[in-house]
Amino acid sequence: MAVGDVTMPHMHVVQGVKIGSAEAYVRYPNRRDLVVFEFAKGTNVAGVFTQNAFCAAPVHVSKAHLAQANPRYLVINTGNANAGTGKLGMQNAQLTCVKLAELAQVEAFEVLPFSTGVIGEQLPLQRLEQGLKPALDSLTDDAWLDAATGIMTTDTTPKGASEQFELDGITYSMTGISKGAGMIRPNMATMLSFVATDAPISKQLVEQLLKVTVEQSFNRITVDGDTSTNDSCIFAATGLAGGDEIREIGDARYPVVLEVLARIMKRLAQLIVRDGEGATKFITVTVEGGQDTQECCDIAYSIAHSPLVKTAIFASDPNWGRILAAIGKAGVKDLDVEKIQVWLDDVQICKDGGAAADYTEEAGARVMTQPELTILVDLGRGTAKDTVYTCDLSYDYVKINADYRS
C-alpha cells in the first residue's frame, strides 16, 4: 500500500493533448496496456532519458526522433520493457512508430515509443500493432486517469498531478502522470512520466524547464538504488490556451510556469516513492551545512540507499548509529564528525558527532513510528543543502521482487 495521500487530483484537461488506450495483451489480458498521446501541431516537446548504458530500444528511438522534430504522438506499452533485446528490439520499436505514423498520417520520426515492464523479452509486435487503431480511435482530451492507470506495472496506484494557473489573465492547465515503484533511482528521469501544459512556451524553454525541474524531483528519489533501463520523462507545451509564446527567462511569466512545473514534478516523483515497492514509510532526507550541493547529495543518497537504515525505519527502530555509519561511508573528504548534528523531525539524536545529551529512545521511537518522517543532517561546514526522497525496506519489497515474474 502506498504511503500517505496518493489520491488522484482532478486532472485538468490540457488543450491540445488527447489520450487513447487499448487492450493489446502485451503481457497480461484484460487491461488497457497500450496508451497513445496525441499533441496538437506546434506543441513544443522536451525529454530526458535514463543514463543506464543498457538503455532500452525505445529510449534510443525516442532520443533519435526527438532530435529530428517535435513529436505528434507518444506510444507507450506496459508489460514489456523492450530492453536487452538487441537489434530485433530496435526494429520493433521503430516498426511501432512506423505503424502508428501510417494510421495517423504523420512521419515515423514524429512518434516517440516508450516501454516498461520485464527486461530481456521481445515485444509481441503483432498484438501491439493490433492495439494501435483502437487506441487512436479512442483519443479524447479527458483520459489522463486512463493513461496513468494504463502505464502501471508493479505500481499499486495511478499517479497524477494537475494544476491551473493564470498568466496575464489567461488560465492555463498543467497535468502530468508518472509510473514506477521498483528499479527506482533515476538518473536524469524516472521510469516514465508525461507532463503537458497548454501554456505557450518555446522549444528551448520547454527543454530548460524540464532539465531544471527534473534535477530536484525525479533525480532526487530512490527506492532501491537501481537505475532503470527505460527511465523517460516528457514535458510538452501545446500553447493552445492562447497568449504570446514565452521565449525568454526574463519573461515575467517564466518563474510562474517554473514554480508550477517544479511542484508537479516533485509531486509526481514523490508519488513514486510513496508507492515504492513494499513501502510503509515516506522518508525525506535533507543534508545541509555542506561545502557544496554534491556532497550533500552524496550523503543524502548514502543514507537513502542504506539497507540497514531502511530496515530500521521499517521496524520503527531509532537505531541512529546506522544513520551515522551511512553518513561516514559516503566518501566525502575531510568530514569532521564532531561538527555533525542529526535530527529525526524535531528530535535531535546526534550532537557534535555523538548522542545528543537530552536524546531519549522514546522520543526517537515516536518519530520512527510515523508514516512520514524527515532525517535532517547538518554537516556544519558550509551553506549548501540537498534533499532526497526514499522509502523503507520491508518484507514486501523482497516478496514483490522475488515474485515479480511468476
Next chain:
Amino acid sequence: MAVGDVTMPHMHVVQGVKIGSAEAYVRYPNRRDLVVFEFAKGTNVAGVFTQNAFCAAPVHVSKAHLAQANPRYLVINTGNANAGTGKLGMQNAQLTCVKLAELAQVEAFEVLPFSTGVIGEQLPLQRLEQGLKPALDSLTDDAWLDAATGIMTTDTTPKGASEQFELDGITYSMTGISKGAGMIRPNMATMLSFVATDAPISKQLVEQLLKVTVEQSFNRITVDGDTSTNDSCIFAATGLAGGDEIREIGDARYPVVLEVLARIMKRLAQLIVRDGEGATKFITVTVEGGQDTQECCDIAYSIAHSPLVKTAIFASDPNWGRILAAIGKAGVKDLDVEKIQVWLDDVQICKDGGAAADYTEEAGARVMTQPELTILVDLGRGTAKDTVYTCDLSYDYVKINADYRS
C-alpha cells in the same frame, strides 16, 4: 543459515599467540563476549581499518597505538561497537588499554582495542574491566575457536581458516578468524578479522602482505553495501617457529607465505558472505574483458549491490534483465553493450548485448536454484578482470535487521 560448507577446520596452534576470553556481560549475559590475544615479544603486527568517516573510537585508538609499536595484546568486545560515542567513547577505548596494560605489565600503547555490536551506545566500562583479569588468566595457545565464537554478533557460525606450510624444512602454521554478517561492504578491511602465523616475517613485509591480500579478499565482498564503522583486520607474525626472518620480496619463501595468506584471507572473507544476514545463496560475480581492473570492480559491485538482482537470485528466478540493468548503471564510460556476454555458470544468457539464441529459461533456472553460482560478465574490450563475492537478499535479511535491537 550459512550457505555451503562453513565448518571450522582444525585450528593449528600458532606459536607465540595465546588467547583468553571471559564473560563481561557487555550486552548479553552468559557469553564469552570479551576476547584477549597475547603476542610474544618480537611479533610483527600490521592492521588495516575501515575508511568510514564515522570510524569507531577503538579504530582511532588502534591506529594510533599501532603507529607507535608492535602490540603485545588485542582486546576485543562484542555487543557494543563504541562508535558514534564522542569523547567519552575515546576515553573508554583508551581506558580499556590502560587497564589491560596494568594487569599485563606492558605499555598502554602496546594494546589495541576492538569493538563490534550496536552503534551509538557507551561501553559498560566497569563490566568490561572486570572481565579483563579472568580473560588474561585463561590465556592458552589453543583457544582460536573460543575467540571466533566470542566475537560473533549476528553471525550464525564462528569463522576460521588454518593451514600449515613448510619453508626450508620448517613447518609453520597460519590461523585466522573473522566475524561479520551485516553492514558488510568493507573498504580496507572487514568488521573484524585476526590472522597470525609463527613464520618469521619483517614488520614491513607483514604490512605489505596484509595490504595485498586484503585487496582481493575482504575488499571484494559485500552483503548489503554498508561499510561498517569498526572494520579492522590484523595480521601478526610471531616468528616463534624458527628460521631466518623474511625481509625481501625476492626471498623464495615470500611467495609461499603470500599464497597461504591469500587463501586464508579469501576463505575468511567468503565465510562472512556465506553467513551474510539472511543469505540463502553464495554468489561469485566475475567481470572480465575490461579495460582496467577498476571498471571490472565497479560493474561487479553494481551487480552485487543490486537489490533486484539479489531478490531474483533469492527467488531462483533467472530474471537476467536485472543483471544487464545493473551492468548499465555502473557508470562505466563508453560501454559498448553489443560486445557484452553474460553467463550464469556455464549457461550463456546474454550474447552481444541481447538474449543468447540458445538460452532457455529452464537452463537459467537450473543454475539459479543452486546454493552457489557464478555470474560471469565479459565486457569484450580488454584483458582486465575482477571478482566480488556476495549473497542474495531474502526476507530474513529484513527480519534480522528490523529485529536486531529488540
